[in-house]
Amino acid sequence: MAILIVARLGGAGRIPTEERSSVSTIRASNQPALSKLPRSALLTIGLATLINLGLFFAFTAAGLITESVLIPSPSGTRPLIAFDVVTATVLGMLVAVLVFAAIIRFRGARAERTWQVVAAIVLVLSFSAPFTGIPGAPLRYVLALLPMHIVAGLLAIWMLPALTRE
Numbered sequence: 001m002a003i004l005i006v007a008r009l010g011g012a013g014r015i016p017t018e019e020r021s022s023v024s025t026i027r028a029s030n031q032p033a034l035s036k037l038p039r040s041a042l043l044t045i046g047l048a049t050l051i052n053l054g055l056f057f058a059f060t061a062a063g064l065i066t067e068s069v070l071i072p073s074p075s076g077t078r079p080l081i082a083f084d085v086v087t088a089t090v091l092g093m094l095v096a097v098l099v100f101a102a103i104i105r106f107r108g109a110r111a112e113r114t115w116q117v118v119a120a121i122v123l124v125l126s127f128s129a130p131f132t133g134i135p136g137a138p139l140r141y142v143l144a145l146l147p148m149h150i151v152a153g154l155l156a157i158w159m160l161p162a163l164t165r166e
Contacts, residue, residue: 032104032111032164040163041097048155049089052148056085064144069137089152096122096156104164112161123153 059065070077071084096119103118104111130137130145 030165031109032100032115032161033166034101034104034164036164036166037097037101037104040160041093043163044155044159045090045093045097047159048093048152049086051151051155052085052089053082055144055148055151056080056082059144064140066141069134069141071134085148089148092126092152093156096152097160100156100160100164115161116157119153119157123149123157126153 056065065080067079069079071080073084099118100115103115107114126149127146129149130142134142
């Protein structure tokens, strides 16, 4: 039996070349591919938008998001509406996709890890937007917006790279 093991390992304790190459092929196939990014972006953005709309309607029904709080917009101030949630989610996620594409292009084998770090930092920084961007908003209103940031951020961090792997 020992002779069979030694013969299998190539006599010197090395793994045969064909087995080593299959391992490196598996590693290479786990890297994000730009060719898969459009489809994964569409799915990730779509899911984030649907979940955020659901949260918006649930928080509005619960009285956490109210029409009495006015948010700044290009045309003045007005209550937060579903269109604003969709627009903010889609635009934010599109920026994320562009940044992820650049990271894939320039970071190669380390693209996914780099993306996770960058996206996590941006997610944490985004928590300040509801506090600073809506003057006079009650704490419950601001706290109701944070889960929407978390949904978009976590889907961008996890789902976007998962769907782009080769």
